[in-house]
Amino acid sequence: MIDHTHDPRAQSWVDGAAGHPDFPVQNLPLGVFSHKNGDTAPRIATAIGDHVVDLAGLAADGALPAGLATALAQPTLNALFRLAEADRVALRHALFALLSSERCRLKVTPHLYPAADVVLHLPFAIGDYTDFYVGIHHATAIGKLFRPDNPLLPNYKHVPIGYHGRASSVRVSGTQVVRPWGQLKAPDADAPVHAPCRRLDHELELGLWIAGDNDLGAPVPIGTAWERIGGLCLLNDWSARDIQAWEYQPLGPFLAKNFATTVSPWVITAQALAPFRTAPQPRPAGDPQPLPYLREEGEGALAITLETTLRTAAMRAAGLPPHRLSHGNSHAAMYWTPAQIVAHHASNGCDLHAGDLLGTGTLSGPTPESAGSLMELSQGGKVPLPLPCGESRTFLEDGDELALHARAERDGFATIGFGPCVGQIMPARQPWA
Amino acid sequence: MIDHTHDPRAQSWVDGAAGHPDFPVQNLPLGVFSHKNGDTAPRIATAIGDHVVDLAGLAADGALPAGLATALAQPTLNALFRLAEADRVALRHALFALLSSERCRLKVTPHLYPAADVVLHLPFAIGDYTDFYVGIHHATAIGKLFRPDNPLLPNYKHVPIGYHGRASSVRVSGTQVVRPWGQLKAPDADAPVHAPCRRLDHELELGLWIAGDNDLGAPVPIGTAWERIGGLCLLNDWSARDIQAWEYQPLGPFLAKNFATTVSPWVITAQALAPFRTAPQPRPAGDPQPLPYLREEGEGALAITLETTLRTAAMRAAGLPPHRLSHGNSHAAMYWTPAQIVAHHASNGCDLHAGDLLGTGTLSGPTPESAGSLMELSQGGKVPLPLPCGESRTFLEDGDELALHARAERDGFATIGFGPCVGQIMPARQPWA
Structure with a gap:
């Protein structure tokens, strides 16, 4: 179109x-x-x-x-x-x-x-928010940190892995993010402590805004799944890595994620993005073909340039511009396409409604400089990233302003941008004083 | 009160x-x-x-x-x-x-x-639905089936484990439940198939309906958490065990659960339940004490009698009444109290709102006859349960009508009931014919 x-x-x-x-x-x-x-x-x-x-x-x-x-x-x-x-x-x-x-x-x-x-x-009253995990380089890198022996689980190349997130705590770009408290347990400690998160991270994602409605019990065929994507936004799935590591088994991330999720305010419509659709990257030799309900023809993928920037309080005081943390492209990152995400979500009859939000999962590319989280950029917190002003970071500190950016670019077409998705980290509150 | x-x-x-x-x-x-x-x-x-x-x-x-x-x-x-x-x-x-x-x-x-x-x-427009896992006998029994070497994970006695569920597919008692399709993979198969669920199960839970609102960033202290519980219902967390086994790692259950959740229609108010509050069971010797933000004084627990019944199509045709599958009590089943569930959920600043629904998780008691799911009652599908009419079940079959029942009983008080929470299984549809 x-x-x-x-x-x-x-x-x-x-x-x-x-x-x-x-x-x-x-x-x-x-x-x-x-x-x-x-x-x-x-x-x-x-x-x-x-x-x-x-x-x-x-x-x-x-x-x-x-x-x-x-x-x-x-x-x-x-x-x-x-x-x-x-x-x-x-x-x-x-x-x-x-x-x-x-x-x-x-x-x-x-x-x-x-x-x-x-x-x-916030552009929609969000009914349900689901977060997927289709960034295969991210899944592999994070998998290595949590499960060194078993980074990419056997289901990954068959199932577009996803889980439900919290709709109530999704906020629009510019909303401050308060550092959460949580249960933290050091690997060598006998018991957890209750304390402010020490490993606060961002996750660079695209968000899919659902259009239309399907009744409960009525799956969405892959051939019409693109019609259910009204538009896209940037999404920052703020993550408390220390809370996550202790709580996530066996039912998945919970308090490590639901204290805040930030989205960019403008819905970049499916119509505006039509010229930037392209064929998915061929699956590597040896990878399984998708099951028929996920088999998509044609230009199912999107080529969107992604960037993450960080500006600390010291940088602001010194009048320095934001510092680029990473840059990459959605096309290289996504193992599953937007239509496969939607078709899978509804394949058991789950009802999706206009204004539902689906995150792609962190869109890290195959190279270190395209990683979509500090967890990856700092190699699990082991290698601090140097910043201007002589600072460095493994995870986010109070006052840090983290911004996501996205642009759709293609020869012969005008470049269009998403507008930034920004959040500034505020100190933890002492809620039980 | x-x-x-x-x-x-x-x-x-x-x-x-x-x-x-x-x-x-x-x-x-x-x-x-x-x-x-x-x-x-x-x-x-x-x-x-x-x-x-x-x-x-x-x-x-x-x-x-x-x-x-x-x-x-x-x-x-x-x-x-x-x-x-x-x-x-x-x-x-x-x-x-x-x-x-x-x-x-x-x-x-x-x-x-x-x-x-x-x-x-449905009594509320549900904002967010969260499901917990506070039934320790259930967590142990299911853990044994999924992870024989590691049934109860190390975090269980420190963290009231929970995860987000799907709000859009919660339905009121009496709504038919269509058997879902999903990816199923036999342990010895090379690849999954896409087929109707073969191991469809119920989960007997209580639901907590949230009253009032807390802002994002404002935790709920344990001392006031009971005020946030407006009332209770019965909740059936229908579960496709075969879909669950294949999809649930690493981010938790998704399509195995979100095809339907059934609640009883009447909100049994916190005020009506006041006489049935009681002290929690003492923690077994050696169990850790809750962290301070979860330490609750007084009568934080609820003693509610629970029962599950099944009526098959053959039993209906023969004019037979429903058959009792299990009976137990919430007091024996819950390792964490309702207030601990609420305080934990909001402890990172997550905002909870009037009409949010929190499931307790399956409330199986310590004995086999009080198990809250067929997965437990049939020992993972290995031991069929005999039924009237010469039938038997490991998991639910089309036409089966599963009902949950609950009553609050105490000497010197009138017994009050929840009214049934019922769902009938309908055959899978052929959506991609």
């Missing part, structure tokens, strides 16, 4: 939008904002350059397809993503026309606001 | 309520119903004997505390359980007066309906 909304020559009349690294007119992401001053009720928007456009306002003026007005007047995107894909395609086309055609300037301008004047919110 | 609403001599004027095994006037559970005919919008109710009372109707008549009218007019219990505990105490007292005092008969009668004429719904 590559059409004129992907024409790289198209430019928006909005100041600063042409050549914008994240939000040129070819992107048109969807999100929810409110004004910092004045009316603070959340409203649906798109981003264009360094501005946002109030879509509820545009719809009320009759400038958008009439059938979308009710969904666009909601405080979340859930209703809009419950509609048919054709409705979101129609919205994209209408927005593209309004923002690329100079003669629409007067119609749009009353609903255009500088991004600096608004606050962005 | 034992008051006159627990007086065993009290009786309701409603026909059949006096001596009712589940719903005498001392119970006063809360739920959501709609009429089978006529107005089918969901409304909040209590149960009394074989009747339900429409609380929205009573409130609209001014017969209940005025401050509750808005919460009682909702289609779920979430708003009511977001209020202070004192509000629900006031509601209990008002209902007790209305239903025990003959002179209130005229006031209540217009809102009284035979249970046979109504449908019961």
Whole structure:
């Protein structure tokens, strides 16, 4: 589905939008904002350059397809993503026309606001949040640390491994992350202690926002699974490695993860990402073929450039920019595609609903510099990473600001970005003082 | 908090309520119903004997505390359980007066309906569902089957083990359960097959319904954790043992569980259960003491009688009643108390909200006849259980109707029951035909 909304020559009349690294007119992401001053009720928007456009306002003026007005007047995107894909395609086309055609300037301008004047919110009321584990290089590297003798378990190349996470503690980029307390047990200690986490980590993931609904008992065939992906975001699955190591057997991570999960605010739609779909990497010789319910034809994979940056309190004080921790690409990292993730999740009849969030799992590439967590970058905390200002890190310290970045790039197409996914670590609180 | 609403001599004027095994006037559970005919919008109710009372109707008549009218007019219990505990105490007292005092008969009668004429719904819009694993005899027995050398892991007696489950697929008692498909791998097979589950099981659990809200980053101290338990239900954590065995490492059960979870419709309130609280069983000599954030004083445990029954299609055809599979007591089964479960869940700052559901984990007692799953009762599928009609079972077969039952009993108090938690197994569908 590559059409004129992907024409790289198209430019928006909005100041600063042409050549914008994240939000040129070819992107048109969807999100929810409110004004910092004045009316603070959340409203649906798109981003264009360094501005946002109030879509509820545009719809009320009759400038958008009439059938979308009710969904666009909601405080979340859930209703809009419950509609048919054709409705979101129609919205994209209408927005593209309004923002690329100079003669629409007067119609749009009353609903255009500088991004600096608004606050962005979580785009959906999240029903369920599931986290997968499709980054095979991450699974291998972490597996080596937790199970040196058995890094990649026998099910990995047959099953898109996933588990349920906590929906209530998902927050939008910019929300501070309080260092959690937990049970920590050193390998040589007799008993655990209850103390603030000492091995606080990030995990670089993509998030899939589900569109549409399937009833309980009605699986999603692999051939239609892409239609259930409304769009993508960046997702930081903050992880307390010391809590995780002690609690995770036999039922998986729990308090090590559910104190916070951060997502980027803009939904980069499946339509905007269409040009960046590509064939999955061939499975290495000897790997099993997927079972039929997971067998996908065509361009099921996504090539998205990923980057992680860190800025410490000392760096901020010295006026230094963020430091790049890692850079890689989703294509090299993912053993299973987005459609395989969705089809597997629903293969037992599990019902997925618009606004559900599915994390891919940490997207580390095959090389050390593309690792998506400090656990990998510091080799389990054994090798500190040097930083500017003479500092170093094995895990995150209070005041650290960790940011994830993503861009879709391809020759002949305008680059589109996700906008950052940021969180700053705050000191643990003394809750039982 | 034992008051006159627990007086065993009290009786309701409603026909059949006096001596009712589940719903005498001392119970006063809360739920959501709609009429089978006529107005089918969901409304909040209590149960009394074989009747339900429409609380929205009573409130609209001014017969209940005025401050509750808005919460009682909702289609779920979430708003009511977001209020202070004192509000629900006031509601209990008002209902007790209305239903025990003959002179209130005229006031209540217009809102009284035979249970046979109504449908019961899920009582809450569930935000997040978490399942714990506090049944130590179950954990030991299952551990033996999955890890013969290592049944109870070293963290078990320090950490109330839990993991996140799927909120979207929780259904109310009576909803049919479709046998799920999944990846199954025999121990001696080279690769898994995709097929309908062959080892479908139940798990007998209690569910805790959360009341109130704590902000992200604000743990719940153990001393106030009981206030966060709005009430209890029965919970059947249907489990596909063959899917589970293959998928569960390293991140825990996923598709083996999230195809369906069934809860009983009535919320047995914390107030109704107050007389049945008791001191936890002393920890066996040599067991570690809980860390301070889990150290609880007083009557933290609950003594609730539990029972599981099975009725096959052949038994129904022969007019036979359900067959008892197991019977036990929550007190003997639970290594951690409800307050310890809540305090642990929020100990890292995880936010819990009114309407969240926390399963206890399977509540098997120390003896074979009190096992809460077929996996235990059939010793991992090796010893079939004889049934009436000459049948036997290792795991559930299509047409089987599995029911959980619970009662709170104590000398000097009226027995109160939970009402059944029932599900019937339906054949797998051929979704990819």
